Every structure is written in C-alpha cells, then in structure tokens.
Amino acid sequence: MRASLITLVTLSLALLSVAEPLLSPINVHEKRNSIPRGWSLTRRHDTASVLPLRFALKQRNIEDIGTYLYDISHPKSPNYGQHWTAGEISRKFAPSDESLSAVQDWLIENGMERERIKVSPTKGWIQVDATVEEAERLMNTEYNVYTHQTGQEHVACEAYHLPEHISPHVDFVLPSVHFDAKLTRRSGDDGRASNIGQPGVGIKPKTTGAVTETVSEIEQCNEYITPVCLRALYGLEYEPVATEKNSYGIVEYTPEAYLKSDLEMFAMNYSQDLLGKEPYQISIDGGYQQMEYQGFDYNGEPDLDLQYGMTLVTGKQQVTLYQAGDMVEGASFNNFLDAIDGTYCTFEGGDDYTQDSKYPDYSPGGYAGPEDCGTVKPAYVISTSYGYDEADLTPFYAERQCAEYAKLGLMGVTILYSSGDDGVAGNDDYCLNPNGTQTADGTMFDPSFPGTCPYVTSVGATMMKPNASVYDAQPEMACMEVIYSGGGFSNYFAMPEYQKEAVDYYLQTYPPDYPATMWNSTGMSRAFPDIAANGANYVVAVDGEFELVYGTSCSSPVSGAIFTMINDARLAVGKGPIGFINPTIYSAEFAGLFNDITEGTNPGCGTDGFNATIGWDPVTGLGTPNFPKLLAKWLTLP
Incomplete structure (x- = not known):
C-alpha cells in the first residue's frame, strides 16, 4: 500500500x-x-x-502504489522485473x-x-x-x-x-x-528546500584537511580509502560490457560543482582510464559548472561523487551528471524530479514555491528559460548525496515526493540517498523538541529524508577498523570517526512490508533502551538505513590537493556504482535493470549476501544512539555489498 x-x-x-x-x-x-x-x-x-x-x-489507484511496486520488485513475484512505462504509470494513477x-x-x-x-x-x-x-x-x-x-x-x-x-x-x-x-525552524535559515546546494545546508561531506604523505594504497586502507581499497572490500572486480545499454546518474545542486582539473588530478593518480574524460552533463533549470566560488564547501561533494562513482564503473561506462538549479534560485529535489518525470510537475498540485525554485527566473543572472518538466530520461541508477531532516519538511510535502520515488521504481529506476552524518540526530547535530522544532539542545531523535521514504534505498556509513586489513574476515565497523552513520525510525512513514521481519527481529532481540518520548518506538514506522558502505578517510582531489573526506556522501555513489555494474551484467544477457531493490535485498533469497556489520553505534541527541548488531540494524542496515554474491544471485532472477 x-x-x-x-x-x-x-x-x-x-x-x-x-x-x-x-x-x-x-x-x-x-x-x-x-x-x-x-x-x-x-x-x-x-x-x-x-x-x-x-x-x-x-x-485512481494511488493508495495501491506500494503494492504495485512490491509486485514487480520481490524476487518471488511472477511479475518480477516487469517494469512499467511512463505512459502506463500516468494512465494508472490519473x-x-x-x-x-x-x-x-x-x-x-x-x-x-x-x-x-x-x-x-x-x-x-x-x-x-x-x-x-x-x-x-x-x-x-x-x-x-x-x-x-x-x-x-x-x-x-x-x-x-x-x-x-x-x-x-x-x-x-x-x-x-x-x-x-513551512516555518523557519533554525536561526538564520530560511528553510527553503531549494537551499540544498548551499554550503552548510543538509547532508554534506566533512574533511580533516590535506593528505600530507604519499598513499601506497592497499596496505594503508585502514588510514586512507582509495578505489583499490573499495574494490578489495566489496569484491568489485568487473569490466562492464553492456555500456551502451546501461546508465548511472549522479545529482548535484548549484552552486556546488566539480572541477575538471580535480577530476584529472584524481585520474592521474588512481584511475588512469578516466584521463581526458568527463561526465555527460545534463543541465536542469539552468544548472552549470560555476567556478566563481571555490573551496571544499562548493567543490568537495561533486568532486567526491564523480571521482569515485566514475572510477568504480570504469572509463568504459558513461556517467550522467544531473546539475540542477541556477546560481540565483538553486533547486530542490522536486525541481530535479520534475525534469525526469513530466507528470510530477503537477502531481497533487505541483511544486510548493515556498520550498521549490520557480522557473523562469528573471532575477539578474537567473535562468530565464522554461522550467524543465519531463525533459530528461532517468538513468537506471541515481545516487544523491544530499538530504534534509524529515522535520524540515511538512508531512504533505514529504509524502508527495515519496510517491514519486515509487513511480520511478515502477519504471525500473534504483534511487539511492545518503542516510545522514550525525547518527540519530539531524543535520548539524540538531534534535527535535516536543513542539516539533529543532535545536542543538533538543532531546528527540531527528530522522533524515528522503532516506525515510519507503521507496528509496537509504545508505549508511562504515569505516575500516583500526589496524585492520581489507583481507580480514570482518574489516569494517559502523563509522565513528568524524561522522556517525545516520539511522533510526521515521516520524512520518509507516513500516513497509518488505522490512517488517528484519526490523521486528532487531526490536525484539536488541530492544533500544530509550524512553518512547525520545524516538518512534511504535515498531510500525519505516526504519533506515537499508544498506551501508565505507564512508571514512576517502582520498579526494579538491581544489588542486588531496584531502581526507568523510560521510555517507561517500557511501551512496560507491553503492550506486556497484548496482550499476550488476545492471551491466544483467543487461548483457538480455535481462532488465534491477530497479527498486529493497523488497529483493530484504527477502530470504538474499539473506547473507551483504557483509554484516556488528560493531559500532551512531550517537546523537545526548545518547550513544543505536547499536550495530547481527542482522539488520538502524546504523548500517543489512550491511555492505558483497558484489560477487549479489551479482550471482541477481543473475538468477528473471
């Protein structure tokens, strides 16, 4: 439902x-x-x-959208993989x-x-x-x-x-x-969802500064993460063969933009098959690679996403960069969704211009062209390393957007979002108060969005254990260095059927010892994250030097690259993309195909947060991808 x-x-x-x-x-x-x-x-x-x-x-039929999506996404369903066309979706729900x-x-x-x-x-x-x-x-x-x-x-x-x-x-x-x-809930923040690309707004990667020594890679993965470390951790040894049929999309929001010189610098050191290559850029509502403002706040996120996303799918697979918003108005997730699905522009009343940017933008320097509405074909996998706190948005706004992610899932699109970098707290360590406001001294857990939408895959963060080797049996734990993996339980969305068994087991076996006034302890709400990937000590070229970068902003594009390669293998043998993966990865058929993470917590709001445990947990989800196992299993599905 x-x-x-x-x-x-x-x-x-x-x-x-x-x-x-x-x-x-x-x-x-x-x-x-x-x-x-x-x-x-x-x-x-x-x-x-x-x-x-x-x-x-x-x-019509909108109350059944979850049922329709489950029907084509669960591996035991006779309709698995029979994705809908945009026209079929429009006719079904109009x-x-x-x-x-x-x-x-x-x-x-x-x-x-x-x-x-x-x-x-x-x-x-x-x-x-x-x-x-x-x-x-x-x-x-x-x-x-x-x-x-x-x-x-x-x-x-x-x-x-x-x-x-x-x-x-x-x-x-x-x-x-x-x-x-929508109310302004934080001092100095006007609360617009379209501010997501501004420095300091929403989920952002963190840095501890420049890397001061030469990284010898595989032997130092417990201190420095480079592409070779990720390939070893997750078994990603694969050369794509169906690149013309496949697609991988990464979303960025102006004024944040990657620097070509940084991409070249990274390629020379860690990914030489990317030398001279750039992502295929699609401008949405005037988005472009601005160079007026530079620095980690402007270049760190896109540099990270593209350097690792492009490297892991290799230079053979083109990566599409969706650059959204002009320098004046910016863009929100809704503006991006308008572009990849024309029906969304007016769905349930259309965008909220107290939240979302409105185009044409006739301000000086603004994008005066028409709003992008259904102008862009969505990629099979789309990764976004940005996010809000759930409480930043009204319930109506969040549910409307969540329904759109379900429609994209029906079309065979895999949607990934970072789960957040502040544990059970919201962005910038803000927590909730009983009256719904968010403050630094709040005491109630503050879940993220869109990660709490049941129709996206929320990605948490892990890190290498101190002194561990990538060849150890269990080399990773929940990320507790610089950032903490976002996770917990939604205050807006009900628990989807696909995760009920896993979450029930967690709540019964490892019941959190916090009063019900601090978190949604009903056992009936959407739990997140769904999976995790490494999010600490990434070596990233930013503004002409290598820096150490941390965050679920690392985890999402890496996971997206892995699922893109699984799509490649399926497309190569005449099968379709994996689409909405959550009912599949939570199913009994996929049990044990992720590397279970059982150490660490995700502190916040004056607490230690939740614990990483055996099985699913609200810190690292089902665990990190095991590419060979996942690939083999997905190839057996229709």
Whole structure:
C-alpha cells in the first residue's frame, strides 16, 4: 500500500474526515479538531481577497502504489522485473474523466465562469481564483487568518463541506484545514528546500584537511580509502560490457560543482582510464559548472561523487551528471524530479514555491528559460548525496515526493540517498523538541529524508577498523570517526512490508533502551538505513590537493556504482535493470549476501544512539555489498 503518514507526538497534523448523515445534500469533507501548536486565530479573512482555490482530484489507484511496486520488485513475484512505462504509470494513477467533469460542472453551476477554471496537464488538479466570499459560499465554510509565534501568517478554515456527489471525486482542497505552511525552524535559515546546494545546508561531506604523505594504497586502507581499497572490500572486480545499454546518474545542486582539473588530478593518480574524460552533463533549470566560488564547501561533494562513482564503473561506462538549479534560485529535489518525470510537475498540485525554485527566473543572472518538466530520461541508477531532516519538511510535502520515488521504481529506476552524518540526530547535530522544532539542545531523535521514504534505498556509513586489513574476515565497523552513520525510525512513514521481519527481529532481540518520548518506538514506522558502505578517510582531489573526506556522501555513489555494474551484467544477457531493490535485498533469497556489520553505534541527541548488531540494524542496515554474491544471485532472477 502507499506510504502512510504516522501520527506521532506532535509532529503530525490532527485531521479528521467526518461524514454527516447520508440524507444530507452536503458532507463535511475535512475538519480540524484543534489549531496546531504555535498558531493562534488572528482575524476573519477579508471577504474581497482572492484565494487560489485548488481541488486535488482523486488519484485512481494511488493508495495501491506500494503494492504495485512490491509486485514487480520481490524476487518471488511472477511479475518480477516487469517494469512499467511512463505512459502506463500516468494512465494508472490519473484521475478519471468523470471526476474532472463532475468538479468542473459543479464549479460552473456555482457561478465560476469556465475561463476562470484551469486544469493541470495531467488532469490531477483544478484551480480557480475565487474571492473569499465565493469560496465560503461554495464550501459552506469561513476562512480565517492564523498567526504563528514566529510572526508568519497562514489562511485556513476549521472545516469545509462538499456536495455528496462531488466529495468522492475530490481528495482535498487548498487552502483549507491544512497547516502545511513551512516555518523557519533554525536561526538564520530560511528553510527553503531549494537551499540544498548551499554550503552548510543538509547532508554534506566533512574533511580533516590535506593528505600530507604519499598513499601506497592497499596496505594503508585502514588510514586512507582509495578505489583499490573499495574494490578489495566489496569484491568489485568487473569490466562492464553492456555500456551502451546501461546508465548511472549522479545529482548535484548549484552552486556546488566539480572541477575538471580535480577530476584529472584524481585520474592521474588512481584511475588512469578516466584521463581526458568527463561526465555527460545534463543541465536542469539552468544548472552549470560555476567556478566563481571555490573551496571544499562548493567543490568537495561533486568532486567526491564523480571521482569515485566514475572510477568504480570504469572509463568504459558513461556517467550522467544531473546539475540542477541556477546560481540565483538553486533547486530542490522536486525541481530535479520534475525534469525526469513530466507528470510530477503537477502531481497533487505541483511544486510548493515556498520550498521549490520557480522557473523562469528573471532575477539578474537567473535562468530565464522554461522550467524543465519531463525533459530528461532517468538513468537506471541515481545516487544523491544530499538530504534534509524529515522535520524540515511538512508531512504533505514529504509524502508527495515519496510517491514519486515509487513511480520511478515502477519504471525500473534504483534511487539511492545518503542516510545522514550525525547518527540519530539531524543535520548539524540538531534534535527535535516536543513542539516539533529543532535545536542543538533538543532531546528527540531527528530522522533524515528522503532516506525515510519507503521507496528509496537509504545508505549508511562504515569505516575500516583500526589496524585492520581489507583481507580480514570482518574489516569494517559502523563509522565513528568524524561522522556517525545516520539511522533510526521515521516520524512520518509507516513500516513497509518488505522490512517488517528484519526490523521486528532487531526490536525484539536488541530492544533500544530509550524512553518512547525520545524516538518512534511504535515498531510500525519505516526504519533506515537499508544498506551501508565505507564512508571514512576517502582520498579526494579538491581544489588542486588531496584531502581526507568523510560521510555517507561517500557511501551512496560507491553503492550506486556497484548496482550499476550488476545492471551491466544483467543487461548483457538480455535481462532488465534491477530497479527498486529493497523488497529483493530484504527477502530470504538474499539473506547473507551483504557483509554484516556488528560493531559500532551512531550517537546523537545526548545518547550513544543505536547499536550495530547481527542482522539488520538502524546504523548500517543489512550491511555492505558483497558484489560477487549479489551479482550471482541477481543473475538468477528473471
């Protein structure tokens, strides 16, 4: 079933849909029981003001999207690997013509001229600009202005009604009872999701500075990670043969950009088959390789992602760089998703321009071209080393985006995200408070996003044990040097069926000794990460010198490269890509095919966090990839 929001502590909204007697010509469609914490009723809204009323039409079958995805992703399913086309997805979830006609006719009957009624290209959304007076009469409601303790205002109502014959066709109406207004929760941070590429925002790699000695590689992997170390750790000895059929995508967000000179410097020392080669760049909403600002904050992430991602798939396999956002507006994950799936541009109302960048951008230096919407073909594997805290985003925003990852999975795309670098805490060691805010002295665990979405694969971090050799039986532990592997339990999303057995075993066998007020201890929420890979002591060329780099930002592109090579082997024998891997890797058929990590913790919020244990755990997931075992098993699947 579709990922559902979990009502937890004060982090979720209290909404209740109440129906009046069937004989009534109108029904209460949505009703709010109370004003959310921090808000107060200020005044009645001016009846002459104009509201952009938006009616989200019922998406057919959307509640079953998880079931559809599971059906083509579980190795025991007779439909395994039978991925859908974009057209099939659009037709499956598009609202019916009956819903569209019913709502349009109702609006016209109530005095809304046809020219005022706008329908989204996917027919999922109807908008009409109406005065407050018209809206109140239309839905038998009253609109008020509410003010947050921060000073931000929001328009909402206590409840609204829809006619009995219209209610089955409408999912929800905005603005209405919802308080999905994004608040600034951190001092000096405007909270926009499109700030993800700015220095210091979200998940970022860390550095301890320059490497001051010549690295002799395999003998020093416990101190310096280079490509040869990763190949030895995970058995990645493979030369791709189906490169024309395969694809690997890495996403970066302007102003962060790689330097060609750094890529050349790395290739000369560690990957000579990359000499003279660059990724194939696709610009999204004006994205480009800016060189005005340089330094680790601007070049560290892209340099890391591309140097290791490109090296591990070898110079034979082209890597696609998705560079998103101009220098003025930047971009959010939603802007990127718009580009690779045109239906997402208007899905459930489209982007939130309090969060996402809007194009054309007519600011000086901005990208004045049209918004990229369905202009880019997604790669088979897409790795992103950026991320938010789940609480940075509203539940509605997060669930809408999560549904899009499910659609990409249906198309056969593997989506990887870093799990975070601050253990059970959020980015920059912020933790949650009971009122939903995030502060440095908060005490509640603060999970990341999109890693908590059930339809992505969340990647945690490991490190070499002190004095260990890559040839040891168990050379790695959870990363506890400079960064801690992000992991824990979602406050927004329910536990998917595919991980229930593994997570139940963990909770019953190794129950965390923390009060329920500190973490989501219900046993019913999405747990993360799913897997892990090394995330410490990477030797990376940044701004003309080699630096030591740490983070789950390392783990995600390395894992993506490994899955890309598995796709190569399958494509070479006429099979399809592995697509959404989570139901497969959690299945009994894949038990023991990852290197189990059983040492270390992921501290945060004044605690030691969770423990790495035998089996799945909320520190390193199922463990690190064992390429030969995974490849052999995936080749047996249809």
